[in-house]
Amino acid sequence: MASRPDLITRRPEGLYCEAGDFYIDPWRPVSRAVITHAHADHCREGHEAYLAHRDAEGLMRSRVGPDMRLRGLAYGEALQVGDVTISLHPAGHVLGSAQVRVEHRGEVWVVSGDYFVSGAGDANTTCAPFEPVRCDVFITEATFALPIYRWAPQTEVIGEMRAWWADCAAQGKHALLMGYSLGKAQRLIAGLATADAPGPVLVHAAVARLNAAYREAGVALPDVETVTPETSFKALRGALVIAPPAVQDSRWAKALGPHSDAFASGWMRLRGARRRRSVDRGFVFSDHADWPGLLSAIQSTGAQRVIVTHGDEGALVRYLGELGLQAEAFATEYGDEALAGAESGT
Incomplete structure (x- = not known):
């Protein structure tokens, strides 16, 4: 009996489902795009029609x-597209992030997009947590697919950030904490803008715009002030300012006056990355799965075939092969370079 053709394949435009005639997170303009989440490396301009979580x-x-x-779908809502049935399931990465489940004649493929599962057992409190979806084939991200990447409990990292902030305030300085405007910034606000905070919390306008979208979707973020040209940092004491990475060493940052800067990212696990960033502090704080989280997520799907994308594909493919799974990689055009390019415009 002849084997079935792959339900999802890689084309120059992106990941393509021929049976439904649509792409998932395409990186070239297409007629129909199913989008896993709103980060710029996955959600690009130029498509004729988009489908995503509402x-x-x-x-x-x-x-x-x-x-x-x-067109927006609820989690778990089924939609017939061509000869396949699509549904979206929580990925735990950012607001509205979704895994794409595609079923065709009894065969199920799942495209994860970016997702957050931590070996420490944490969940992203600003969006729906990752939900395992049983499937035959799982297409997974691999951003942090090396054993060195193991996240500490987020309460521990938030505590380290708070201590650094309090130390800055004691020295008469503000604290500039940089992280991506979408997803990372909202987690930082949720964890740090509390009643017992060492000082006021302010955010860059790019963060404020996305905060509004979170609130409109029903996420109860703490109230924070937006930095404007009229903001007087001389009148503030020990402020924490949350902003995108592009502000580092900019005129905008210099307007804060005396301050210490820090970067929140999973990449801060590497000493070289911290050094290249040239920041005073680096906090290991990611919205992606760590190594134990990736392995746990893959196991939870029950998939016997795993296709690895964007990240340390080779290491994960080899490890999964040693576990007896059929593992391979797709080359894609996702990742921090595309995302950083979008952030630089904020």
Whole structure:
């Protein structure tokens, strides 16, 4: 009996499902795009029609344009597209992030997009947590697919950030904490803008715009002040300012006056990455799965075939092969370079 053709394949435009005639997170303009989440490396301009989780709608319109042709689905809602059935399931990465489940004649493939599962057992409190989806083939991200990447409990990392902030305040300095505007910034706000905070919390305008989309989707973020040209940092004491990485060493950052800067990212696990960033502090704080989280997520799907994308594909493919799984890699155009390029415009 002849084997079935692959339900999802890689084309120059992106990951393509021929049976449904659509792409998932394409990196070239296409007619129909299913989007896993609103980060710029996965949600790009130029597609004719978009499908995504309904909570991502505000974020996507703020980045692609208010008049984009977009249909939103609830988690678990089934939609027939061509000869396949699509449903979206929580990925735990950012607001509205979704794994894409595609079923065709009894065969199930799942495309993870970016997702957050931590070996420490944490969940992202600003969006729906990752939900394992049983499937035959799992297409997984591999951003941090090396054993060195193991996240500490997020309460521990938030505590380290708070101690650094308090130390800055004691020295008469503000604290500039940099992280991506979408997802990372909202987690930082949720963890740090509390009643017992060492000082006031302010955010860059790019963060404030995305905060509004979170609140419109029902996420109860703490109230924070937006930095404007009228903000007087001389009148503030021990402020924490949350901003995208592009502000580092900019005129905007210099306007804060005396301050210490830090970067929150999973890449801060590497000493070289901290050194290249040239920041005073690096906090290991990621919205992606760590090594134990990746392995746990893959195991939970029950998939016997795993396709690895964007990250340390080789290491994960080899390890999964040693576990007896059929593992291979797709080359994609996702990742921090594309995302950083989008952030530089904020």
